[in-house]
Amino acid sequence: MKVAREPVVQAGLKLLNEVGLEGLTLRGIAAELGVKAPSLYWRFKSKQDLIDEMATEVLAGLVPGLVNDGPPKGWRAGCLNFSLALRAALLRYRDGARMVGGSHMRDGSLYQPMERILEAFQGEGIAPSDATACLGTVYSYVIGFTLEQQAVLSPTGERDPRYALEAREQRVDAERFPLTRSIGADLFDGYDERFERGVRMIVDGFAASLARPDQRPK
Template sequence: MATTRLDRTQVVDTALRLLNELGLNGLTLRRIATELNVQAPALYWHFKNKQELLDEMATEMFRRMVGPPEGRPAVRDWREHLAQSCRGLRRGLLGYRDGAKVFSGTRFTGRDHAPYLEEHLQALVEAGFTPADAVQAYFTAYAFTIGFVIEEQAVYPEPGERDPRYDPVERAEGIGADFPLAAAAGTDLFSGYEERFEAGLRIVLAGIERTGLEAAPPGA
């Protein structure tokens, strides 16, 4: 085994590369160590367990998604602000096999996300949301996107390659004629993700406006 000193960046870069090859279930600290030509205990100098590694992987995914804040055009309309954020998040997560599963439930390391969160919340507050409602609005749009991509990547673990378990014809035959609507739903459930994401995003934004702004008391 090599004795070259590792750093966190090497480990995370290797883990993200292997994620695309193996998926989340196949990604282990032992496999990463083998790829780096070191003994597995060498990784524990940097990460106590797999969850700590996933936290750092998610943080690095976020950095790559958003890029440097300088030079990004300012978007003050809160609807477009949230919509662009959700589209960018989905696009970034789809760049990694099981990307949404890795991202979900992790804790960012450091403060890289703080300027972007501040920007999103500021746009909402300036539009008339209370700080609490701004947080709820942001989280709702964020959670919709994460959940949507988890389901999307379950059906298409590799871009353009649908998992055969989600074949709509076989699914319809398995459900049978007693439940015609449920049987036919597979055609829509397992295709057209781009259009369905945009449709769902419109629903989320309309709901946020209705419950966040329209429901706010006068002067709020």
């Protein structure tokens, strides 16, 4: 029996929240749908093939919000809005950042909002190559930041015992590494504030590099 793409992808995203990326299997998804596993292989050749489709579905969900808000009010606002929307989408799913990072997108759904952001760069005289360098850095930052956050906190906000602040303080020698020991709370708390601050630092740094020809992205 052939199974349509959409039910399989939705079942995969549901199961992802229950078992995580490592526990996700085509056999488990087939059981969730009430079909036999071989019926999925005619559509998805491998687990990675399915993950690519799931990642595409997650990123496609960004489009309505980014487009319906109208053109970004400048490239800085465009970068911030994109980063916030992407992080929120990744956090909706257990291992969301691991799933999306490195996956192959199956359609061009993100091209429309991306075009609007690039137009905002262009409107301020910034070349596409420079704009791409900035957006690529922001995208990588979002994936990496969210990956680390999801390693520490569960989808329900519970902290992995390995990252308990008390345990870290015991591991780090206060006499030898006083500064390192003091930043524990900064590393594993206040994620929302730290995330936005990081994006603004990237954007500000990019803007400063444009003012210095020797520092411009190649």
